[in-house]
Amino acid sequence: MYGPLHGLMMLGLEAQKVVELRLVRIAWGGVEGQAEMASMVTEKISASIEAFGMLMTGGSPDAVVARYREHVAANTERLTAS
Structure with missing residues (x-):
């Protein structure tokens, strides 16, 4: 349905949210x-x-990109749950 670069582009976009959430958490500091x-x-x-x-x-x-996207989705869920 989509070209081979679709997964890579989506991974890049989705990973940006995790980067943002992690930077905020790191900036808050503490444990x-x-x-x-x-x-x-x-x-x-x-x-x-x-x-x-x-x-x-x-x-x-x-398949590797799809698995990375699963990791990114799990991190997004974990970081937004708190």
Whole structure:
């Protein structure tokens, strides 16, 4: 239905919301800000390992982008719930 770049464009747009929410939480500081910085680093590392594994086992780049979008959606939900 959509071209192969659609998922990438949507990921970029959706990720901007997470960046905004995380920056606000970090700017507030305190324990929540520190926890957000720590989770941000660990999430990036685990997501890159997951993406590498998917590609090495024959997964498509589109599948990797779709999985990243799931992670971004989960972060948006978590950060807007508080």
